[in-house]
Amino acid sequence: MTTTPNHGILGQTTDYPKTYAPDIIYPISRELGRRHLALSADKLSVGVDWWHAFEVSWLNPQGISQVAMLRLTIPASSPFIVESKSLKLYLNSLNFTEFTDSQSVIDTIERDLSSALQTQVGAELINIDDAQSLPLYQPEGLLIDTVLNDSAQKVALTDDVDSRLLAFDTANTLQNSQRQVYHSHLLRSNCPVTNQPDWGTLLIDITSAPIDKGSLLQYILTFRQHNGFHEQCVEQIFSDLTLKFAPEKLLVRAWYTRRGGIDINPCRVSDLALLPSPSRVNRQ
Helix, strand or coil, rough: CCCCCCCCCHHHHCCCCCCHHHHHHCCCEEEHHHHHCCCCCHHHHCEEEEEEEEEEEEECCCCCEEEEEEEEECCCCCCEEHHHHHHHHHHHCCCCCCCHHHHHHEEEEHHHHHEEEEEEEEEEECCCCCCCCCCCCCCCECCCCCCHHHHHHCCCCCCCCHHHHCCEECCCCCCCCCCEEEEEEEEEECCCCCCCCEEEEEEEEECCCCEEEHHHHHHHHHHHEEEHHHHHHHHHHHHHHHHHHCCCEEEEEECCCCCCCCEEEEECCHHHHCCCCCECCCCC
C-alpha cells in the first residue's frame, strides 16, 4: 500500500486557536513528580524553571505581525508546572490578537500563567536581533561523557533510573570535601505525555567528598528510558545526589533542547545564593 503524509502519525493534526485562548493553558501538579522522590518538597522547591519560547508573535494596532523571543521564569516553589504543548497553543493564540504595545503582551502572559500556575510567573520579551539578551553559555567543569570509553565493562541499558550506581571515588586519597563541577550532554529521558525523547545538557556543581566520575555517568545514562518531565528529572538528580553524598552545596541545572519552538531549563540549588543567571547552550 502506498503511504502519504496523511497516513500514520504524520497525518495527525492539531487545531491551533486563532483567537486569544488563556483557558488552553494546562497546569500539572509538581506533586505528581515529587511524591516518588525521597527528598522533601521544600528542599526541591529552591530554584527556578526558565522557559524560552522562540515563536512568539502578536499584532500591533496597525495589524502588522510582531515577533520576539520570550523568557519565562517560574519559581520551583509553584504548585504547578505548565504542560509544554498547551503553552505553545496558548502563545499561538496571541498571533492574531492586537496589543497596544509589547508591555501589554508581557502583562497578559504574566497574568494568564500566574493565574494558571498559582504563582508569580515572570515574562520577558527578547528582541530577536539582540544576541546579548540570550547569550550562549559554555558549561563549566569537566565533561564526563568519555570517562568510561576505556572501560572493559559495557554500560547496560536500564529500564529506569538507578541511583545505586552513584559512588564515592575511593581511589582518591583526598577525601576532604571539595567543590566538583561536572557536565554531560548525554541526559535523555522520555516525555510522560507523548513518550517522545527529550535531550539535555546537565551540569552538576557539588561540594562533597570526591565522586566517582564513571559512576556518575552511568547514573545519568539510566535516565534514557525514564518517563519524566524536565523539571522532575532535574529534581530526581538533585534528590539522589543529596541523599548519596550529603553535599555542603549543590546546584543541578539542565538545558533541554527545544521542542515545538520551546526549551525548558530547570535549575535546583541547595541555597538561593547559588542560583545562576538564565542562559542557553549551543545545542539549543
